[in-house]
Amino acid sequence: MTGTNAGAVAALNHQTVALMGLDVARCSQQALLDAISQDLAAGRGTWLVTANMDFLSRARRDPHIAALYRQSDLIIADGMPLVWASRLAGAPIPERIAGSSLMFELAACCARQGRSMYLLGGVDGNEARAAEALSRMYPGLRIAGHHSPWTGVPPSPVELAGIDAALTDSGDVDVILVxxxxxxxxxxxxxxxxxxPQALIIGVGASFAFATGDLARAPQLMQRLGLEWAHRMLQDPRRLIRRYLMDNLPVVIRLLAASLWRRFRDWGGHRNR
Known part of the structure; x- marks a missing residue:
């Protein structure tokens, strides 16, 4: 992983666990938030990747995507299967750090510290409604702006220039949610x-819909049991049944089996020394 300026967030890479070729940080949400605050105070930006099973599956299929994820400053575990796999491998991640939860925590931090947030992306205009909702939830939060451009995969130079122009018009931005x-x-x-280079940049997927109420978060018990995916699937079955049951489930099984095998292999190696 790489970043423009190594800082407190990048230092969290000192403790990681390799999961299907991606080095995932073994840190708590509070440790991450503390590191983010330190870096923002020092004018250092960070790019975070919030990895779940979709990310691992995609990275496994496409080495170019895997290389893209690895260029971030930090990869965190946004999925309980990653936490389970780390425990089976003997290098436990202390907790899941959900991108959707992190969005609200960052908004709260920005409100307390007088920092600004920019909402980039979204669907059907929900970036504007999410900006309004977050402003109501966290008095003092400065919304620098919002923009929902269409881009290709990958985005063209012209498309990126449009995003640059929108951000430039907003002035200095501390946190960019993509x-x-x-x-x-x-x-x-x-x-x-x-x-x-001064901003925290984090991909948050469908999280704007959680801020607007268009999507409901799973109950806490389901989140703790790692069943939030089932709750999401029931809200959007036509789109998510194939992704979760046909695409991701075999990868989850492979990930857990590989992690358990690594634990036994390492145990056997230590025993034979």
Missing amino acids: AMGSPKQEYVAHALRRRQ
């Missing part, structure tokens, strides 16, 4: 990393 789905949001974040 809600375009993966890998489009990662291509955009990668391009913005050098253009906005």
Whole structure:
């Protein structure tokens, strides 16, 4: 992974676990938020990738996408199967850090610290409604702007120039939420990393819909049990049944089996020394 300026967030890469070729940070949400605050205070930007099973599956199929994810400053675990796999491998990730939850935590931090947030992406105008909702939830939050451009995968130089212009018109931005789905949001974040070196840039997928109430978060018990995917699938079955049951489930099984095998292999190696 790489970044324009190594900082507190990048230092969290000192403890990672390799999951299907991606090095995922073994950090808590609070440690991440503390590191983000330190970097923003120092004027250092960061690009975060919030990896779930879609990301691992996509990276496994396409080495170019895997290479894109690895160029981020930090990859965090936004999926309980990643947490389970890390525990089976003997290098536990302390908790899942959901991008949707992190969006609200970052909004709260920005409100407390007088920082600004920009909402990029979204669907059907929900970036504007999400900006309004977050402003109501967190008095003092400065919304620098919002923009929902169409881009290709990857985005063209002309499309990126339009995004640059929109951000420039908004002045200095501290946090940029990119809600375009993966890998489009990662291509955009990668391009913005050098253009906005002072900003935290994070892909948040469908999270704007959680802020607007168009999508409901799963109950806490389902989240703790790793069943949030089932809740999402029931809300959008036509789109998500294939993704979760046919595309992701075999990869989950393969990931858990590989992690368990690594644990036994390492145990056997230590035992035979």
